[in-house]
Amino acid sequence: MNKEKRIKAISGYIMLGALLLVLISMILGLIITGKPFFIVLLLVLLFIGKGFFIVNPNSSKVMVLFGAYKGTVKDNGFFWINPFYTKQRISLRARNFYSERVKVNDKIGNPILINVILVWKVKNTYRAAFDVDQYEDFVRVQTDAAVRKLAGSYPYDNFADGKNEVTLLSGMDEVNEALENEITERLLIAGIEVTEARIGYLAYAPEIANSMLKRQQAVAIVAARKKIVEGAVGMVEDALFKLSKDNIIDFDDDKKASMVSNLMVVLCGDKEATPVINTGTLHS
Known part of the structure; x- marks a missing residue:
């Protein structure tokens, strides 16, 4: 059996009132008769008082009688149950x-x-x-x-x-x-x-943290460079196409290679390019 069983306990206030009435009657009987029998009954009442317990909100009491699970009290309040029960408190709070x-x-x-x-x-x-x-x-x-x-x-x-x-x-x-x-x-x-x-x-872990950080940085740099190169190639391609389409300049293979090289350096370089003014021909 691994199922939880809920049980209802007797209200502690009702049982407490009944015990007080019995206790007052026993004290009066002891005073009036003087018989020690009432003292023994008083000890029995004290034992019965062990059956009182309190269950707070979001809490519970697991009841066991001589090794046998009898149930769980989840209701909140003041209760009384068989004094022979052992009570284990288990919190239900998160x-x-x-x-x-x-x-x-x-x-x-x-x-x-x-x-x-x-x-x-x-x-x-x-x-x-x-x-x-x-x-x-x-x-x-x-x-x-x-x-x-x-x-x-x-x-x-x-x-x-x-x-x-x-x-x-x-x-x-x-x-x-x-x-x-x-x-x-x-x-x-x-x-x-x-x-x-x-x-x-x-x-x-600390022993590899620096190395892995460098690796991450290297991967990020490579990825960024790849994007830059892809963008630069597209820009160069567009520039050559527009210059040829508008008949601004006629390119042979050498001129195209030189222009592509210069544009790639300008677009992909880490630092700003320093311009060089050519006062002669392109091939001079």
């Missing part, structure tokens, strides 16, 4: 868990630092109380295991190759969904409901 940063290898073997932010709460009090030992520790350990598995399933980032591959850095929505599903599956045995799970911190 809780935040911010895991420690762990160093793991991503899919392609790069060491990275990663942690997770988890929002969870107890859904099944029976499983949380009896199917696992210390369900709060179980949440921490299983979350750490899920993060390690997730990090090994995706690369941290992609570069020139594999542009369509989902990565930890660029595919946050898909990665967080996969993380939430993985943690939900792991915590199901403990009766835990996962409200939200997402990566809270992600970075390369």
Whole structure:
């Protein structure tokens, strides 16, 4: 059996009033008769008083009688139940868990630092109380295991190759969904409901951070240069076409090569070009 069973407890106020009436009657009987029998009954009443308990909002009490699960009280208020029941308090509130940063290898073997932010709460009090030992520790350990598995399933980032591959850095929505599903599956045995799970911190490990930053910068520079060259080629092509179409100048192969070279230097150079005025012919 791993199903939660809700039970109703007797109102504590009704039981408290009844016990007070019995207690007053016993005290009066002891005073009037002087028999010690009433003292024994007083001890019995004190034992019965152990049955009183309080359930706060978003909290619960799991009831066990001599090792047998009897049910869970989730109603809020002041109650009384069989004094022989043992009561285990389990909070039903949503809780935040911010895991420690762990160093793991991503899919392609790069060491990275990663942690997770988890929002969870107890859904099944029976499983949380009896199917696992210390369900709060179980949440921490299983979350750490899920993060390690997730990090090994995706690369941290992609570069020139594999542009369509989902990565930890660029595919946050898909990665967080996969993380939430993985943690939900792991915590199901403990009766835990996962409200939200997402990566809270992600970075390369310090020993490779500088090298990977240089690689990222190099890739960005190459990509930018490629765009510049593509744009420059289009501009040169348009310029040659318009000059020829408007009959501004006739180009032979040497003149075209020289003009293309000059325009590419001007358009693709890192620094501003310094003009040189030619007072002779183009070939002088």
